[in-house]
Amino acid sequence: MQKIMLATDFSERSDRALRRAILLARQFGADLAIIHVVDDDQPHRIVKIEHDEAEELLRQTADTLRKVDGVASETRVVLASPFAGIITAVNDAKPDLLVIGPHRRQMLKDVFIGTTAERTIRLIDCPVLMVNAPPTGPYQHVIQTTDLSNLSGEALERFLALGIGQDARQTLLYVFDAPALRLAMSHMLSTDDQKDYITSAEKDASRNLTKFLAAASLGSVTPMVRYNRSTAHHEIQKTAEAERADLVVLSTHGRTGLEKMLIGSVTEHVLRTSSVDILAIPPVTSA
Incomplete structure (x- = not known):
């Protein structure tokens, strides 16, 4: 830089x-x-x-x-x-x-x-x-977010090239959804069936995140998946707080999956309410 x-x-x-x-x-x-x-x-x-x-x-x-x-x-x-x-x-x-x-x-x-x-x-x-928090030194824990798209991968590669937080602990967060539980008839599923469905969706999300990491060049990061129980911005902030992150990285070019999260109302909520620093980063190439 x-x-x-x-x-x-x-x-x-x-x-x-x-x-x-x-x-x-x-x-x-x-x-x-x-x-x-x-x-x-x-x-x-x-x-x-x-x-x-x-x-x-x-x-x-x-x-x-x-x-x-x-x-x-x-x-x-x-x-x-x-x-x-x-x-x-x-x-x-x-x-x-x-x-x-x-x-x-x-x-x-x-x-x-x-x-x-x-x-x-x-x-x-x-x-x-x-910059939301008073700076006290180099970043210690960075949470990168992804929607698993190629453009998200490009953005995260650009983040890596910047070198910000290069000595910090790096976590790659994928917030996954369980769409069947948002259907009108989902209340007909038993509690155990709902838990089994979320467990299955979490395993799929973990496999997909592993494939994403294998195809991308993101250096040393710890993969993490979280079920979107409420809103995406809430899951991001809750994870950042629980993991004591001091920087959250958001791609600005989401095209699938988390497009609304990364460009629309969720980005607004994160920017307006986050207590940690937020880095909004485009991919290396524009689409």
């Missing part, structure tokens, strides 16, 4: 993202670019004031990073809507990673889900790291 970009709004939560970006820049010897977007849909006088204030804050931040952290950084103020400004900065700089804090939740909702999702994936072709 050679270049990291941080998008900041100068909030306290955004400072978490800054600290994580500094840790990663030090770890990889990467260049660090810090951007702030000023909404230009305002009177010119207000835009000018906010632009000048942002430039000064960025200058002070860069000075502090150089003197205290020993990290050199370049800074930029972009005049645009928050979404368009980030798009412009990423397209211009082409960073290996975009780091953001858990701020402006409504903006993140607009970026990652709904009608904007495919546009975002097309225009920002780099991984996005949302």
